[in-house]
Amino acid sequence: MSMLKIEDLNVYYGSIHAVKGISFEVEEGEIVTLIGANGAGKSTTLNTVAGLLKPRSGFIEFEGESLVGVPAHKMVSKGIALCPEGRRIFQDMTVRENLEMGAFTRSDRESLEMRTRVYESFPRLKERRTQAGGTLSGGEQQMLAMGRALMSKPKLMMLDEPSMGLAPILVKEIFDIIKELNDQGTTILLVEQNASMALSIADRAYVLETGRVSMSGNANDLLHDKRVREAYLGG
Amino acid sequence: MGFLTNLINGISLGSVYAIIALGYTMVYGIAKMLNFAHGDVIMVGGYVCFFAMGSLGLPPLVGVLLAVIACTCLGIVVERLAYKPLREAPSLAVLITAIGVSYFLQNSALLLWGADPKAFASVVPFPSITLFNGQLTISSVTIATVLAAAIIMVALTLFTTKTKMGKAMRACSEDKGAAELMGINVNSTISMVFAIGSGLAAIAGVLLCSAYPTLVPTTGSMPGIKAFTAAVLGGIGSIPGAALGGVLLGVIEIFAKAYIGTQLADAIVFAVLIVVLLIRPAGLLGKEIREKV
Numbered sequence: 001m002s003m004l005k006i007e008d009l010n011v012y013y014g015s016i017h018a019v020k021g022i023s024f025e026v027e028e029g030e031i032v033t034l035i036g037a038n039g040a041g042k043s044t045t046l047n048t049v050a051g052l053l054k055p056r057s058g059f060i061e062f063e064g065e066s067l068v069g070v071p072a073h074k075m076v077s078k079g080i081a082l083c084p085e086g087r088r089i090f091q092d093m094t095v096r097e098n099l100e101m102g103a104f105t106r107s108d109r110e111s112l113e114m115r116t117r118v119y120e121s122f123p124r125l126k127e128r129r130t131q132a133g134g135t136l137s138g139g140e141q142q143m144l145a146m147g148r149a150l151m152s153k154p155k156l157m158m159l160d161e162p163s164m165g166l167a168p169i170l171v172k173e174i175f176d177i178i179k180e181l182n183d184q185g186t187t188i189l190l191v192e193q194n195a196s197m198a199l200s201i202a203d204r205a206y207v208l209e210t211g212r213v214s215m216s217g218n219a220n221d222l223l224h225d226k227r228v229r230e231a232y233l234g235g
Numbered sequence: 236m237g238f239l240t241n242l243i244n245g246i247s248l249g250s251v252y253a254i255i256a257l258g259y260t261m262v263y264g265i266a267k268m269l270n271f272a273h274g275d276v277i278m279v280g281g282y283v284c285f286f287a288m289g290s291l292g293l294p295p296l297v298g299v300l301l302a303v304i305a306c307t308c309l310g311i312v313v314e315r316l317a318y319k320p321l322r323e324a325p326s327l328a329v330l331i332t333a334i335g336v337s338y339f340l341q342n343s344a345l346l347l348w349g350a351d352p353k354a355f356a357s358v359v360p361f362p363s364i365t366l367f368n369g370q371l372t373i374s375s376v377t378i379a380t381v382l383a384a385a386i387i388m389v390a391l392t393l394f395t396t397k398t399k400m401g402k403a404m405r406a407c408s409e410d411k412g413a414a415e416l417m418g419i420n421v422n423s424t425i426s427m428v429f430a431i432g433s434g435l436a437a438i439a440g441v442l443l444c445s446a447y448p449t450l451v452p453t454t455g456s457m458p459g460i461k462a463f464t465a466a467v468l469g470g471i472g473s474i475p476g477a478a479l480g481g482v483l484l485g486v487i488e489i490f491a492k493a494y495i496g497t498q499l500a501d502a503i504v505f506a507v508l509i510v511v512l513l514i515r516p517a518g519l520l521g522k523e524i525r526e527k528v
Contacts, residue, residue, distance in 0.1 A: 050416060051415075052412060052415065052416070071415075071420075072412075072415040072416060073415045073416075073417075073418050073419055073420045073421065074418075075416075075418075076416070076417065076418035077418060081416070082416050084412070084413065084416060088410050088412065088413040088416075089413070090405070090406050090409045090410065090413065091409060092405070092409060092522075093402070093405060093406065093409070097402055097405075100399070100402060101402060101403070101406050101414070101417045101419070102417055104399070104403060104417045104418045104419050105417075105418035148417070149416075152417075152418065
């Protein structure tokens with residue numbers, strides 16, 4: 001049984017049909033990536049799974065349980081965390097407080113335990129723990145957003161454009177961390193415009209084009225596919 | 236001594252404004268709306284306490300407690316019925332609704348309790364303190380008001396910086412979507428803020444009526460507007476700003492009354508607001524809104 005199963009998902013923004021019957025699956029322990037151009041419906045899909053948007057029709061199943069109609073604030077306790085596009089960390093709160101918010105549904109003891117683990121994965125966050133989130137650099141903010149999502153001990157972590165606006169060296173660092181999190185047992189659903197980076201760490205991938213899945217398969221195969229190379233990897 | 240008396244009275248009146256302004260500023264911070272019905276909650280608190288003490292003969296402290304409970308419930312109900320359905324509506328619709336709620340509360344009070352002024356008995360039944368051979372008299376209400384404001388400020392600061400719910404409130408004020416992703420129930424957090432703000436308004440109401448003991452259905456509207464001014468002066472959304480703005484406004488008002496003229500006092504109060512906003516558009520302690528380009 002798949003951990004996450006999406007079937008024939010349709011999402012609208014008002015009258016705009018943003019996601020047109022997308023189906024895909026994520027198995028436990030995998031890194032699955034959704035790649036595609038701007039406006040392909042990648043972020044919309046993630047936000048719908050997270051409960052921030054309501055689908056017009058279709059099924060979303062997590063560990064055999066339907067997620068349709070479940071409000072966003074109940075997703076964390078089901079084991080799903082979304083690290084949103086643009087990071088959206090709490091700018092006026094300290095790094096530590098941001099992390100505490102990530103463990104909002106957890107007990108104080110678990111929160112403390114997870115904070116120690118997050119500081120191990122992101123030593124830079126520990127150094128800056130008393131600083132306001134808004135004063136961090138872009139890369140540090142991305143680390144904070146990921147650390148914050150990890151604080152809830154998610155089974156499935158969804159990441160929306162983690163490489164956005166970061167220098168290439170930082171992108172590499174962020175992707176190494178994603179891979180590491182996956183090795184430690186977190187299932188990852190990754191949305192990226194940086195297709196080559198995403199395909200290089202993913203197990204499987206789905207290519208989205210104007211709200212539809214146009215191709216899918218083994219990430220390594222797609223990385224070497226002629227059509228994918230031409231469309232998303234610059235030839 | 237006249238100066239000192241005026242200063243003390245100003246700080247006391249300002250403390251009432253500060254307590255009301257805290258409710259305005261916290262609600263604005265999280266719901267991004269100006270709750271113009273907030274002032275009328277003060278009046279409801281006053282009436283509840285008045286009847287608890289007068290008609291039921293309950294002790295003052297019980298009267299205050301009942302007023303706080305009644306206003307807390309009122310705040311939650313008003314938010315649920317009037318504002319929650321408008322969460323996605325344009326802010327103008329919410330603003331007009333708030334003004335509507337304000338008139339509704341005033342006219343309900345008129346219907347329930349009549350238009351004749353009630354003589355409010357002080358909830359602080361202690362004698363005044365006399366200092367400097369009788370040259371300076373400080374009433375017990377004055378002391379209680381300043382103390383109450385100080386305690387409330389400290390308690391709110393601890394709440395927002397040390398407790399999980401307080402931090403969740405700040406998180407919701409910054410980014411509701413992100414807060415939701417953390418597992419925070421944004422709707423119940425907004426309810427909680429309305430509850431706190433309205434409970435504080437009840438305390439402000441009984442203190443105000445104890446100092447200025449005439450209670451009518453419009454008792455809350457002028458202090459409400461002044462407290463709103465105080466919140467804007469201090470920087471709306473900022474808790475220390477509301478306290479600073481409140482005290483400043485109270486002192487300016489009393490000094491203007493004493494040295495310039497009673498009739499001009501309100502005009503001077505609002506003129507100060509205009510001048511401050513011209514120099515610091517975000518208010519004294521408000522954050523400049525960063526424009527993304």
